[in-house]
Amino acid sequence: MNGGSGKSSYANNSLLQQKVISLTKPVREEAIASMFLRTLPRRLAVADLGCSSGPNTFLVVSEVIKLVEKLCKELKHESPEYLVFMNDLPGNDFNNIFKSIGCFKEKLSNEIEGGIGPCYITGVPGSFYERIFPIRTLHFVHSSYSLQWLSQVPEGIENNKGNIYMAKTSPTNVMKAYYAQFERDFSLFLKCRAEELVEGGYMVLTFLGRRNDDPSGKECCYIWELLASALNDMVSEGMIKEEQMDTFNIPLYSPSASEVKSEILKEGSFSINRVEVSEVHWNAYNIASNSFDSECGLHKSLSDGGYSVTCTMRAVAEPLLVSHFGESFIDEIFDRYRKNITEAMSKEKTEFVNVSISMTRRA
Template sequence: MIFLQMTSTLSLSPYRIFTRNLRKMTAVGVSSPLSSSQLTLALFYGRLFPNNCLHFIYSSYSLHWLSKVPPALYDEHGKSINKGKVYISESSPPNVSQAYLNQFQADFSLFLRCRSEELVPGGRMVLILLGRIGQDHIDRGNSFLWELLSRSLALMASQGALEKEKLDSYDVHFYAPSKREIEETVRRDGSFETERMEMFEIGREKENGESYGTRVAMTVRAIQESMIRLHFGEGVDLDALFDIYGRMVDDEMAEAKGGIKPITFVVVLKKL
């Protein structure tokens, strides 16, 4: 995620680039005449910029990633209350979905508070994030893709390819909010008004001869590979895991009940 900070002071450099990706930062530095002092590596939760310096902020596919796995997923003995699952599922106790919602609200509220301090009055934000259609956490959208990853890991565990005990303690730092949850968090923060909010279903057609399952598997692997390897050990066969996962996604897409329908929200907020 890259932010451009525009300034009106002629004696200063006209812009700074802030990025949370070191490779992007290096690439920008190589291709532009900026000194290292003009490039700042930062996380998007917490403060990034001086007060009242921005007119526009754009966040693309970031805010569904939580700052951490919700601590409430573990009991007082450090044992998972969501055993065998990496995310909210039909078998999860109710406090699992509540733990994820609480973490999302805390993170999103912090994001809104910090960005409101950095934006000028009337400044706008465009946010793109994954979500879900209704209030039910168990749907056949983004949440179901994590259910299929749980099933893929469970199959690998049943084959002895990874430790079952480690599966019980693996959780993703992701949350697919509903339209209502986003609106309520914005309203509770009180710094912004929602100018527009649209919901889109992500395209699922073949691209370059690759099935939808293959593309989803590649995307999820890019995000989860390092964390899975760290948690389960270097010996885990990631090629086998994501081959299983991709085939499961394609099988579900072929089902008559509608396949899988991931949802994306586009939100336009104006600072009050």
């Protein structure tokens, strides 16, 4: 993600992720209530994996605490101590998170009559494809729009020429390699979390996914094909070397609900409670947002949905592009990408698919 608070930062271009968190709230509330009423812990440990930095960072934590405090009042039960772990890769802007903790706690205490129980918030840098917490310490784990990112680009896809992700023109081995990498990564993720969650602990995960069984279908790959098109045009004009293009691939896999369920059942540590599939428009501002300029720092027309979608994608993809192609052509890449996105949105329905799943740690 792009850190900081600049025009292209994730912090200023994460309304899409915020909408997805809001959309999947019922799944989380059901899980949080079930977990708390079953265990009534004196110390409630919550982990948000892939928390990033910005306006969305404490959304789910706030939601958890508000619901638990409501349940405590109804049960006339003493509030638990809250132990909150905010996890992301070491390059995440944790300093920004730490600076906002005081305001977060104050705001939350003012919103909840009688205040809240003691709340201890810790930043935990590290990959969630490895163990990051002590054994049997967590009661609730949440992750949204993070697990579609793989631990690495799949190996053996050197023949995916002209593409930067799975596409209709990708060879069969590329599809298999991407899925195999997802299987390895997600299985390892489940194994690690199973060791860290208490018995009966809950986990709610939301992936950028797909409905279709075809992993190269438009609903999950089109947004990347439009970027590949922009890059290929720059190759044909001699701005980018062909070998640079041929060696660039996105480390991401958008799974279907059946693929997510299959891996959970195969790993065996969790019982599946609920699976939901939903959609959100590419343009999170939905054209009519009055806060477009002030929140995003943009100076384009409100009707330019392609510009807002490009900003959203730039906030997450720019670091990958810079590390591979360098900084000199970045603005040109995203200017061309914006034109491709705008044209696509004018011709057809463009939506991201969300796969949300709630599960419980088996005994």
